[in-house]
Amino acid sequence: MRIEDLKQRHVDTGDGISEVLDELARHTLDPPSSSLRDRMAQGIGFVTFAFDIDGVSMEIAKYARCLTEISPGAPIHCIAGNFGEKADAILDPEWQRCRLEGADGWDKWDDGKWFARLFFEDLPPGSQQSSELSAEMWQQALVLAERLVNYIEDNHLGLLIIVNTNSNPGNVAYALAIVLATEVTGCAVINNNHDFYWEGGKAGCKRNPGEEPGPRDHFFRNHDNEEFFSFLQRIFPWNGRNWVQANINPVQSRRLIDRFHFHPDSVFTIGTAIDASFFDEPTPARKVENRRQMAHVLGGTPVIEPASVGRFQQTLGTWMADQAPLVCAAHRDLQLDITADGALYLLQPTRIVPRKRIWRDWELIAALLQYEPFRFVFDQRPEMTLTLHVSGPVPIEHRDAMDRLLDAYRSTLNSVPLDVGRRLFQAFSVGCQTHPSLTTKLDIVDIYHLADLVVFPSMQEGRxxxxxxxxxxxxxxxxxxxxxxxxxxxxxxxxxxxxxxxxxxxxxxxxxxxxxxxxxxxxxxxxxxxxxxxxxxxxxxxxxxSLDSLTDTFRQIVDRLDRASESQ
Structure with a gap:
């Protein structure tokens, strides 16, 4: 089957998409002319929604280094709907980039229009709305699939590592396009799943009496529209003959095997690796230098002049549109020197999304300030400050989590005397490690080494x-x-x-x-x-x-894909 054949198909229903998927699952793939390792040497592609300074992009960078250990010298290609300004801090400069317009996810997928229509509006079974959306998804998928096929063939990619696009429906058309493109080309696929739509989500009819709604319930909004939901389940994730599933935890792997009937040989649980630089003990001088560099990022030289949290919250919409490093304080005309003795530094090394519950950090700080042994020292040392630093950005769709964090900060300020509150600060670096004023690049290890304490009150995690x-x-x-x-x-x-x-x-x-x-x-x-x-x-x-352990897992996966291609 060729992409030209798919373009000739008239598809305007969910059942029509399912029919195409049935044909793709049955069609005979041409046997490869060489081993997978030989094909990998020509090129390895990483496919996701966007590359930026986030956990998924950081994991992809580790995977790329593992695969180049297996296939030394293989060109690395990064394929996504968007490359953030801070992606340079994660991606090696020699890795090639391909931006696919229309392939970003959630609110960045055509300004969230299609995501909202699929998951926040009703799609009655058999309705005109349902048919129109199915036709739209098909047409968008064809455009993206053709671009993907051309890129795969023009760059002779032998292996694709798909990350999150076919586990979490941030862009249904993109997920469908990836299935179409990989089945047309016969390209080997490692489908890496960090989180699934059913983790923290279910249909209302499946919820037990008194059970609280989940953060991903919206994916089940149209669960009763069987033709729509059946093709959604087929591609999240796709059980292709040239695909293996690489999940980040064993719970996900067991569910794919037990509930969705994936063959155990095609399902892997993949760990992570911690870079060796994390284990290097920074000298006191190096820690001060890291903080001085971060002060430059946060707007200081090195003394920072924070913004009033009240004023910042009033103008939050403007900041959300173009997020930049910032420090908040109780009021204007305060200063913060994070390099000074007595500057306590708490780090929340994540994005600001609801399930991270970052507002709980300020509830913890408020409790510390009411705890007599801590408060006694804080009162006795007027030079002491306490800063909560959140290193990641705020996704546009999660502004409510940012509002709740700022409300918790202001509540803590209101719970303590003025002379205590004026020494409490909230910092946002939004991953800006490559600020023009830096004399050296701050990497994620340096960010951790700024901290006296890491806080992580998350409610749910894939890892x-x-x-x-x-x-x-x-x-x-x-x-x-x-x-x-x-x-x-x-x-x-x-x-x-x-x-x-x-x-x-x-x-x-x-x-x-x-x-x-x-x-x-x-x-x-x-x-x-x-x-x-x-x-x-x-x-x-x-x-x-260790990186060696993660590389060994990838070797096992590559061997499994190689055996599968030989048996076709």
Missing amino acids: GLPIPEAAAAGIPLVCSEYEPRAVFEEVVGMGRPSEQVILYEEFPDGAFPEDLLASLTSALLDPESQSERKAHNRKAVLARY
Whole structure:
């Protein structure tokens, strides 16, 4: 089957799309003329919604380095709907880039028009609206598929690594296009799934009495439209003969096998790797220099003059459109020197999205300031400041999470005397590690080494990368025991030998117990008390999260794909 054949098809219903998918699942692929490793040597492509300074892009960079260990010298191609201004901090300069217009996701997919119509508006079965949307998805998919086919063939790509596009429906047309293009070309595919639409989501009719709505329930808005939902399930993810599934946790893998009937041989669980630079102990001078560099990013030289949080919240819409580094304070005319003695620094190394529950960080800080041993020292040392730094951006569709964070900050300011509140700061760097004023590039390791404490109160994670990263960097960590619980337990190493278990403080769902506040007070005010835990955590991470181990997993996957292509 060729792309020209698909272009001749008249498809204007969900059932029509399903018929095409049935044909693709049955059609005979031409046998490859060479081994997969030989084809990989010609080119390896990474396909996702967008590249920027985010966790998915960082993982892709690790995967690329693993695959070039397997296929030295193979050209790397990055294919996406958008490349953010900060993508240069993640992607190697020699990696080629292909921007596919119309391939970005969620609110950036044609300004969110189609995402809203698919998942926030009713699509009655058999209705004109349902047919019109199916026809639109088909036409958009054909355009994207043709561009993908041309790029794959022109650049002789032998392997594609698809990341999140066919697990989380941020752009249904793009996901369908990837299926069409890979089946037409016969290209081998590693489908890497960080999170699925059904994680934290279900149809209302499947919800138990009293069960709270989930953050991804919107994907099931039109669950009763069987022709629409059946083709959605087919491509998220696609069970192609040249595809293997590489999930980031075993819960996802088990569900694909047990519920969606994927063959166990085509389903892998893939870990992560922590870069060796995380384990380097920064000197005190280096830590001060990192903070000085970050001060430049945040608008200081190095003393920062923050914006009033009240004024910032009033103009938040303007900032959201063009996010730039910023520090907020209780009011104007305050200053912050994060290089000074007594400058406490808490790091939330994530984007600002609801499931991260970042507003809970300020609730923790408020509890610390009411805890007498901590408050006594804070009062006795008027030069002491406390900054909460959030390193990631705010997706446009999650402004509500930003509002809630700022409301929590203002609530904390209102709960303490003025002379305490004026020493509490909220910083946003939105991943700006390549600021023009920097004399050296700040990377993610440097960001961690700014911190006295890493805070991570997330409600749900596909993996939870900040946990091993903080442990490797030797930074004390307070984190929630998020869902799926089995994923959290795997990340921290529960059930493993004690020397492989990451030690952490638990971020509770409710009130903050006194023993937690005592432990965090010790970590912040007496860093030397953490030396034994720091050494333990570094050894635990080193034993489980090496680049060699991740490369070995990719070797197994490549071997599986190679055997599958030989048997066709």
